[in-house]
Amino acid sequence: MFEDRRAQRISGLKGFWAVLGMAALLGGCANVNQQQQQQPQPDTSAAASPASDASATDASNMQAAASAPVTRVVTKTTYVRAHRGDTLQRIAQKHSVSVKDLAAWNHMKPNGHLRAGQSIKLVSKQTVTVQVAAPQTGGTASNPAASAAGNRQVAAEVARHASSVALVWPAHGRVVEPFAPGTTRGIEIAGKAGDPVIAAADGKVMYAGTGLNGYGSLIIVQHNKDFLTAYSHNRRLMVKTGDTVHQGQQIAEMGSDNNDRVAVLFEVRRDGKPVDPMPYLPSSPQS
Known part of the structure; x- marks a missing residue:
């Protein structure tokens, strides 16, 4: 099998x-x-029917529920420069992380040698409260402006x-x-x-x-x-x-x-x- x-x-x-x-x-x-499909269309109706009013109310309620604040643990990656005489142990102690994790993040041995000016990666977990859109096909967020800014940031990361x-x-x-x-x-x-x-x-x-x-x-x-x-x-x-x-x-x-x-x-x-x-x-x- x-x-x-x-x-x-x-x-x-x-x-x-x-x-x-x-x-x-x-x-x-x-x-x-x-993007073309998501462009807002003008409302050509003179008055909304009761059915459309109900649909609009349901959509509004769903959007409010979808954007309720939730707490999430996110990963943050930062980089520091090694100075002359620095070791992984010294950097780990300074930033309150384990030597084992620091070595793994940088694909090094725990007793590996550092050179002055070397970029050292640090990974940390942070608890944040965010507005989260309900999962849906296409990953469309409830806030178009925030979604566009986030998408641009991701696009820049993908390109490097x-x-x-x-x-x-x-x-x-x-x-x-x-x-x-x-x-x-x-x-x-x-x-x-x-x-x-x-x-x-x-x-x-x-x-x-x-x-x-x-x-x-x-x-x-x-x-x-x-x-x-x-x-x-x-x-x-x-x-x-x-x-x-x-x-x-x-x-x-x-x-x-x-x-x-x-x-x-x-x-x-x-x-x-x-x-x-x-x-x-x-x-x-x-x-």
Whole structure:
């Protein structure tokens, strides 16, 4: 059974980058079409009917509920410069982080040598209260101005090179299949049908569909020029190619499409090559 899944994924991989390349070409057109479709239309009716009044009231209530403040834990990434004589231990102590985490964020050994002027990455968690739009296909936010500003920020991040990416877990559940170089392409996180699958980081949806054998319903999100993530075997997709998504936003429902169990296959790719997602994820286990 494991060999069958492996063979399917290897077969599907042959079309992975072909589909991604096509999605990249079509993404701009999708964004233009989406913007055109979202332009407000003039109201040509002289008076609203009772039915339309009720619909407007329902829409208003839904928008108010969707934009209710919620508390979220977000990941913040900052960089500091190493000075002459600095060590990872000294920087970790100064910024109240563990040496192990600091070394992992910077892909170094805990006793690694630092050079003066070297950029050192710091990752922290912050609890913030935000206005969150209800999940919907296309990822449209309730505040167009805020959405446009956020989308521009994500677009700038997607367009630049980066040495790493800070992720959150794409689903709550147990890792039932770990990453094994040359054998698996990512990790499988098990759950129940319909469980939310969320974007592991801000990015642009480069592909959302079912065109790759072995992957089922698949979403590919580009986070910067060097890193992307992929989410496979979903029951339902809640975004489309060209959408901008934000970390923690629900993008799909977990399922078993083209798989023998309910789970999301989560991949991290750096420069096109699959890498172990675990070093990029928070250390706390999922339950």
